[in-house]
Amino acid sequence: MTYKKPVQKLAGKIREITLGENLKLGGESVLPFYSFDGDTGHKPVIGMEIWDVHPENWPTTVMEELGDRVRNPVEWAKFCEEKYKPDFLCLRFVGANPDMGDRTPEECAQIAKEVAEAVTLPLVIAGCDSNEKNGKIFTKVAEALADKNFAFLSAVESNYKEVGAAVGLAYGNIVVAESSVDLNLAKQLNILLMQLGVKPEKMLMNPGCSAVGYGYEYVITTLDRIRLAALDQNDATLQLPIIMPVSFETWKVKESAASVEDVPEWGDQEERGIAMEISTSVGILAAGANAVVLRHPRSLEVVREFINSLIQ
Known part of the structure; x- marks a missing residue:
């Protein structure tokens, strides 16, 4: 009797969401990379992180390669698009933090508009450490980038009404619902945004991330x-x-941030950071993430190879 490999049939399917003009996310009807069971949907995608201000304590080789471009988000974005070829760019407004320059929402909107006009890749917009200020930043940036179908990272419980109304309803962009590593909290926030009127095709999820x-x-x-x-x-x-x-998570933990002088037995600091970023990424991709944001070019290269090796 010929052996017939069993196939696990599942009832549901992840929505297909388009980021920007044509970057497709989701669409799978099986568990991550389970191509032997059915349709794995669109290949997971990788974005690169850029800041609106000159970063401190970034990896040495990255800073050397970027040079003075890190002082200009537009030039930084163009360089990353041309040299590293990520699937999208994540523009993070660290400079809007009250402790990092307190950039105004209007200034953020102008920068976002200039970056969007300079590159062809879709953008993911990230704010600062203040959820209250992020609501104001996202409102202005979403207005400047109206109907671009860019994603805004993120709407949380404390600001989802403001972010959802501006990003998802008024200006035709994508709301990322961010919760704190709990299925019920993730589901609750998704429901609240949908009840607000945000359509599921204008939503993504960030259920909470941490480093390995x-x-x-x-x-x-x-x-x-x-x-x-x-x-x-x-x-x-x-x-x-x-x-x-x-x-956002892997480069701030002690394994990535501690200098060689402080812990010589841990080895090269930059290599540790890359290892943390890669290890964290491959685990969450294997568990179901459709997109990850990375910082180091070597991490992007390795994670891209990991994804391609599992896609059949």
């Missing part, structure tokens, strides 16, 4: 539970593509 070794097992199990609920239980409120800002 920092509650990472909770991140992975939360991703697993979200994907099983969406696909196996056909929970429509969780059938959204997932984007994770890996670089």
Whole structure:
């Protein structure tokens, strides 16, 4: 008797969301990379992080390669697009933080508009550490980039009404719903945004990210539970593509930030940071993320190879 390999059929499917003009996310009806069971949807994508201000304590080789471009977000964005060829760019407004220059929402909007006009890649817009100010930043930036279909990272429980109304309803962009590593919190925020009037095709999820070794097992199990609920239980409120800002977390932990002088036994600082970024990325991609944001070009290269090696 001929052996017939069993196939796991799931009831649900992740929505297909378009970022920018034509970057497709989601669309899978099976667990991550389970091509032997069915349609794996669109290939996971990788974005590169750029800042609106000169970054401090970034990897030495990155800073040397970028040179004076880091003082101009437009030139920085153009360089990354041409040299590293990521799938999208993540423009992060660190300079809007009250402790980093307190850039106004209007200034942020002007920078975002100039970057968008200078590159062909879609943008993901990220704010600063203040959720209250992010609401104001996203409103102005979404207005400047109206109907571009760019993603705004993120709407949280404290500002989802302001962000959802401006980004998703008034100006035709994509709202990223960010929660704190809990399936029920992720589902609740998705429902609140949908009740506000944001359409699912204008939404992505960030269920919460951490670096390897920092509650990472909770991140992975939360991703697993979200994907099983969406696909196996056909929970429509969780059938959204997932984007994770890996670089935001991995480069600030002690394994990446501690100098060689402080802990010589740990080896080269930059190599540690790259290892943290790669390790974190491949785990969350294998657990269901559709997009990751990275900082180091070597990380982008390795993670891209990882994705391609699993896509059949």
